[in-house]
Amino acid sequence: MFKPRLVPLVLLGLALAYAVLVPWLQPLDPRAVDLSAVLQVPSTDHFFGTDQLGRDVWIRSAQGLRMSLLLALLASVFSTVLGVGVGLLAAWRGGTVDRIAMRLVDVTNALPHLLLAVVIVALWRGQWWAIVLSIALTHWTQVARIVRSRLLAERTADYVQLARASGAPTAAIWCTHLIPAVAPQAAIALVLQLPHAIWHESALSFLGVGLPPESASLGLLLEDARGGLLAGAWWLLVFPAGLLVLVSWSTASMVDTAGPGRRRGPIPRLLSGLFTKGRGPLPAAGAARVDPSVRQSPAPAAIQSSNLDVFLPSTTGTDTPSRLLRGVDYRAEAGAINVILGASGAGKSLLLRTLTGLLPLGAGFTGNISINGRSRDTAGLAEARGPETVLVPGSAGTALNPVRTVAAQMRQTLKVARRPASRADVLQALRDVAIDESLAHRYPHELSGGQAQRVALGLGVAVGSRILLVDEPTSALDAQTIGRMETLLLARAAAGVTIIMITHDLELARRIADYVTVLQEGRVIESGTATDVLGDPAPPATGVRLGVPL
Amino acid sequence: MSLELRGVSFTHRGADPAAGRLLDGVDLSVGSGEVTGLSAPSGAGKSTLLRLAALMVPADSGTVLINGRGFASGATVPRAVRQSVGMVFQSPRAAADPRLRLDALVCAPLDFRDGALRPRPRHHAERLAELTELAQLDAALLHRYPHEVSDGQLQRAMVARALALDPDVLICDEPTAQLDAETTAAILGVLADCAAAGAAVLIASHDRAALSRVADTMVDLSQINHASSA
Numbered sequence: 204m205f206k207p208r209l210v211p212l213v214l215l216g217l218a219l220a221y222a223v224l225v226p227w228l229q230p231l232d233p234r235a236v237d238l239s240a241v242l243q244v245p246s247t248d249h250f251f252g253t254d255q256l257g258r259d260v261w262i263r264s265a266q267g268l269r270m271s272l273l274l275a276l277l278a279s280v281f282s283t284v285l286g287v288g289v290g291l292l293a294a295w296r297g298g299t300v301d302r303i304a305m306r307l308v309d310v311t312n313a314l315p316h317l318l319l320a321v322v323i324v325a326l327w328r329g330q331w332w333a334i335v336l337s338i339a340l341t342h343w344t345q346v347a348r349i350v351r352s353r354l355l356a357e358r359t360a361d362y363v364q365l366a367r368a369s370g371a372p373t374a375a376i377w378c379t380h381l382i383p384a385v386a387p388q389a390a391i392a393l394v395l396q397l398p399h400a401i402w403h404e405s406a407l408s409f410l411g412v413g414l415p416p417e418s419a420s421l422g423l424l425l426e427d428a429r430g431g432l433l434a435g436a437w438w439l440l441v442f443p444a445g446l447l448v449l450v451s452w453s454t455a456s457m458v459d460t461a462g463p464g465r466r467r468g469p470i471p472r473l474l475s476g477l478f479t480k481g482r483g484p485l486p487a488a489g490a491a492r493v494d495p496s497v498r499q500s501p502a503p504a505a506i507q508s509s510n511l512d513v514f515l516p517s518t519t520g521t522d523t524p525s526r527l528l529r530g531v532d533y534r535a536e537a538g539a540i541n542v543i544l545g546a547s548g549a550g551k552s553l554l555l556r557t558l559t560g561l562l563p564l565g566a567g568f569t570g571n572i573s574i575n576g577r578s579r580d581t582a583g584l585a586e587a588r589g590p591e592t593v594l595v596p597g598s599a600g601t602a603l604n605p606v607r608t609v610a611a612q613m614r615q616t617l618k619v620a621r622r623p624a625s626r627a628d629v630l631q632a633l634r635d636v637a638i639d640e641s642l643a644h645r646y647p648h649e650l651s652g653g654q655a656q657r658v659a660l661g662l663g664v665a666v667g668s669r670i671l672l673v674d675e676p677t678s679a680l681d682a683q684t685i686g687r688m689e690t691l692l693l694a695r696a697a698a699g700v701t702i703i704m705i706t707h708d709l710e711l712a713r714r715i716a717d718y719v720t721v722l723q724e725g726r727v728i729e730s731g732t733a734t735d736v737l738g739d740p741a742p743p744a745t746g747v748r749l750g751v752p753l
Numbered sequence: 754m755s756l757e758l759r760g761v762s763f764t765h766r767g768a769d770p771a772a773g774r775l776l777d778g779v780d781l782s783v784g785s786g787e788v789t790g791l792s793a794p795s796g797a798g799k800s801t802l803l804r805l806a807a808l809m810v811p812a813d814s815g816t817v818l819i820n821g822r823g824f825a826s827g828a829t830v831p832r833a834v835r836q837s838v839g840m841v842f843q844s845p846r847a848a849a850d851p852r853l854r855l856d857a858l859v860c861a862p863l864d865f866r867d868g869a870l871r872p873r874p875r876h877h878a879e880r881l882a883e884l885t886e887l888a889q890l891d892a893a894l895l896h897r898y899p900h901e902v903s904d905g906q907l908q909r910a911m912v913a914r915a916l917a918l919d920p921d922v923l924i925c926d927e928p929t930a931q932l933d934a935e936t937t938a939a940i941l942g943v944l945a946d947c948a949a950a951g952a953a954v955l956i957a958s959h960d961r962a963a964l965s966r967v968a969d970t971m972v973d974l975s976q977i978n979h980a981s982s983a
Contacts, residue, residue, distance in 0.1 A: 364809055369915075370832040370835030372865060546905075549903075707932065
């Protein structure tokens, strides 16, 4: 899985070695003209041929690449520092400072970059630092925007509020919470700017406003190649241009800005590793064995897992990953309410996340999971999410989109589920899941914890999947609201929906569960019908295992 | 060591004025050594009241008194006063910085008080051991990141963090919503011990049964809130 990412890294390494070693091992005075060897085709003497003045293109290209990379690196670092500085300042001071900084960003973005760059370079003709400055001054805006918006979001996070409320000094909040939150993004922005800066430098030199003609950069070499091309000297163009493409492609593709389901490139992983310390090696993520020999029972379970192990990479530096679920054989009966009980940390939430293919980053599982009788691997579980399964997470407050109203989120849910989503449909859908109309136009931060949980469950139900997995739907609710949630869940079960619910509320489990499974330390220790497991009076041992003092 | 609210009112910014205030003229007093349980239906403004009491958000009007010292809305609160208030939130996921390990989360208040810029768990091995034992957190989990522990385990760490500075006032918003019954009892016990040591403890929870075991007084928010919409 890592191999495609290794290729650009290796290529870039080779290009770097070429740019550094060749000019050092084979020094060449750019003014040394050898008219006896003008425009020779590539050969074993001159790998890349020679130019109009008889200079070796292999060495000239290395010198050019070295210069281009150096200038691009300086420009990227400078523009990132500038962008981070402006972004920090804007988010920190806010108000007028913020407005001025952001208008400055707009103005800079509105000017054509190359034009501005050409003006700066023309003022200080042939100065390397003018080239660096011209690239940096036109490219800091993106970084500033990213840093500012990230900081603004981070500042309102509960943990920052908590630190502030408990009297942490501002400097400590910045160093502990805010800067670590933006540092990886700033670092990625820096890497992403590199290839862009290389092109910019080349463009400036090609236009003749860059470095003086006797020095070497990729742009200057391309400029030189124009004349040679007329004489049929293709090598003058092909080699420097190939290097330019190779280096900018490999720099850009080391960084994979990680769309959903894609692995991150080695650089972001390295960078984020700097800020959240290393994770040990782990077995390949999602290495589900699709085992055809798993016998299906006559009435297929809605979800079934056999011999399911879930592991997290170790963070303590040892090589053994921590195993959070061990050999879990779980079975959720179709059309029934299946309750999962267990003490905190028993692995209940993790089981639900595994069954819906939503494991935390880096975690993996082995064993077999089947949904509606079909074996699924990680990709299969992801495909099932929506059409067949839906997970309502436990911390409802963070599960809702903070910038959209309840009604807007319901509309989006209906759209994703390919159901009609007119105004009336949205209101009807909200009524169906017992959400008051008065909540429809509120944003999540205007909801209480309990209301947020009701909305999260309502959105989950509205997806219309036949298997509903709910993580502690009633943990922050008063008795009346629990009653309404209960009614909703019972109605869904009556409509044939399979419900898998985690709860700590034994009374609730007694009232509505058809089947009960008890987890302890990552293992299933008991499962069966509700009356068998929770039978009244409960056997004392069960009570202890359920974490209930009897 | 006491917490008192006098005539505290609050309206959500941008809320429809016709809908009325969320909180209006709320009076509440928690004395030294007392545990007060606060209950109300969801949406009544419990969490908001607790945030006002912890001086995290300014009230529209009214005064919050910490240890007898009054802070009108918008008053600057000295750092030492903030450090004497411990807080536990409903959702430990949101209240814990995902980039800090549990040991750093727990000891951060100690280091911030001492003027350090980043948490230094190694400086506080002894206190960390005390706190983890107090909050019944498995010490082996201290080296994990929040995403590597369950909600219940994380909440125990957040309780340990709230206790780090031996707060005079302890404000807890649904501290046990994510915990199993055994841990709930244990955590509430820890909070009761804090009160026994002289702290003023205010706990909001729906779990009336568990709450009534430790609370000296039970307060229903709708009884003390004069807002018309409540």
